[in-house]
Amino acid sequence: MTDYRTQPDDRRPTHEEAASFSPFTVVNLNQAARSVQQSYKNFVAFDVNNHCVRVAVMQGEFRWHHHPGSDECFLVLEGELEIDLADDRTFRLKPGDAFTVPAGVVHRTRAHARTVNLCFEDRDAYTDVVFLDPEVVAE
Numbered sequence: 001m002t003d004y005r006t007q008p009d010d011r012r013p014t015h016e017e018a019a020s021f022s023p024f025t026v027v028n029l030n031q032a033a034r035s036v037q038q039s040y041k042n043f044v045a046f047d048v049n050n051h052c053v054r055v056a057v058m059q060g061e062f063r064w065h066h067h068p069g070s071d072e073c074f075l076v077l078e079g080e081l082e083i084d085l086a087d088d089r090t091f092r093l094k095p096g097d098a099f100t101v102p103a104g105v106v107h108r109t110r111a112h113a114r115t116v117n118l119c120f121e122d123r124d125a126y127t128d129v130v131f132l133d134p135e136v137v138a139e
Contacts, residue, residue, distance in 0.1 A: 017126065019047045030077065033057050033116040047123060054119040061110040064132040068101075070122035073100045079115030084108050086137050093117070107135060 020043055021027045029045065030120060036057040046053045064086070077091045083091045083099060086106035091099055101107050109117075 008027075011060060017044055019044045019052065019065070021045055029055060029118070030116075032111045042126075043129045044123075052122055052123045054121065055107075055116065055117050056119055057114065058109070059060075059113050062108050064106060064108045064134060065122070065129050066106045066132075066139045067125045067129055068104055069128055070125035071100055071103050072125065073098060073120040075094075075118040075120070077118065079111055079113055081115050081117050082110040082112075084110065085111065104130060 012079075018030070024093075032045070033055055038057070039060055040058045040062070042054055042056045042058075044052045045055050048061065074083065074093060075098045077097050078095060081093045083093065083101065084107060085101075093099055
């Protein structure tokens with residue numbers, strides 16, 4: 001599978017770091033996800049103390065990476081999300097399934113069809129992300 005973080009002809013941003021919704025706002029996250037037309041879009045829906053709730057809409061695979069200072073908890077809303085770890089384990093999550101990747105663990109996410117998940121993580125997790133080349137992961 002290819003890295004579908006963006007479509008080649010798509011110049012829209014794939015990550016939004018400012019919270020999309022303020023406190024005291026009722027938000028239908030299914031509706032927010034339906035409005036995404038890109039094959040990959042990741043945005044912060046809410047800030048919660050020093051953490052955030054992200055919405056990720058994807059089809060394809062995200063790059064191998066790790067977050068030195070943050071666990072990531074995934075909760076699938078729609079579709080099926082595969083989480084590959086560098087030790088060759090793969091976890092398949094369906095709607096309603098949740099899974100936590102501890103800080104520092106090398107992983108990637110994949111979706112063969114459109115998938116929507118929430119990710120709960122430290123607010124700075126994306127800014128301290130370390131991306132790895134597939135060759136490095138295979139070693």
